[in-house]
Amino acid sequence: MEAESKDKIVSIEKPELIAPPDWKPVIMGILCNWCSYAGSDLTGTSRTQYPPNIRIIRVPCSSRVDPWFIIKALQTTADGVLISGCHPGDCHYISGNYYARRRFLVTKELLKMVGFHGHRVQFSWVSAAEGAKFAQVVKKVTDDVVKLGPLHLYKKENFNR
């Protein structure tokens, strides 16, 4: 992903921190097996281009995503997290995404309070037929995170001995 502008990229949470010129964001994508993962598969088979910054992990359902996963992703390497599941009403397990939706809202609001920008953690509903939408979502998340700059809060590698 080429940086959108030639200006210096500043971390929004730590304005004193300027990104190195070769910095590329790392985004962790957690996709539900039945809709979003199949949707991302469709994006690939239909040869739609989308940014390669996303690292995809497949989970059985969006309600499998513990808030802990998001915390750990932000704390290790990710600059942003994208979680995607089935549209409401389409869950393979009937109601999994309704439970997940509640947890996502609380997690996002708590992270915003402790000083993360709201765009660091994003959520989407992508069905198996929406390959084009998945490409758009990944592009939007990547663009957002590029604008926010690198995340250097509570990273564990900062403390490695």
Next chain:
Amino acid sequence: MDYSNQIRDIAAKLFAEGKIDVFVGYRMSGFDDNQVPVVITDPKETSVLVFTEKSVFNLTNYLKADHTRNKRVGLVVKGCDSRSLNLLLTESQVKRDKLYIIGVACEGVVDDKGNKMQNCMECFIPDAVVYDEMLGKLQGKKDYIVNADITELATKGLVERREYFEEIFENCIRCNACRHSCPLCYCAKCCIDQETSTLYNGTNTSSSAFHALMTWSLHLAGRCVDCRNCEKACPSHLPLHLLHKQNEKVIYENFQNHLAGVEEGDRGAFYKYSLKDPDDFIM
């Protein structure tokens, strides 16, 4: 608020009738005028029991300890304690028929300096919601008030909040006293501990504190009853209530005014859903 004599009488009576094996209450610490929890198995010792506005701890935490397990227990609960007891009952951690609960119409407890605790000023359920016997005059439910610290934090900017919380996480010494003092943290193996050895090399950094405290508070979201046992136990005096009160506020405003443990059979906000839950933050 002084129910010491009534509680002594009730405990002695329960022991005499053979209704309980142990009694969990408060006694004077012996060093100052503060109180500490006490577990009594001998009927002769009931004279040490006290209950005043210095009885700050949530005694339901002792229901997960060995000395009360599989025994018939008598215990004293305030409003907030009874809410955590409600959750423990629905989560099958304790059995109702093994408990004799003395509920108290709480008028608020005080901290070390004698000031009324912040959570008592904002308390909306001062009376015990689950009890066998009630002490004091019932006060009824009050309106939910958003925590003053949360309202103040919301007015600050992103960088300011980041600096504020970075200091909190830096001061954490990872002693896990917050987790052990929490009545609702009863997992035999905690997911936070699974990472300790490999990820952090046993060090306590703001990174590991961030991971531990955020995971802990999110696993308690929708269940925390704001008893502030964690804050009383914290040796670094961290304002841990900020994390819980933020979750409580978001849950109250978005999920049909849910408040943990107020109703019997309540399992916390994340164990149910509504089709009308907010969806506008999802792409």
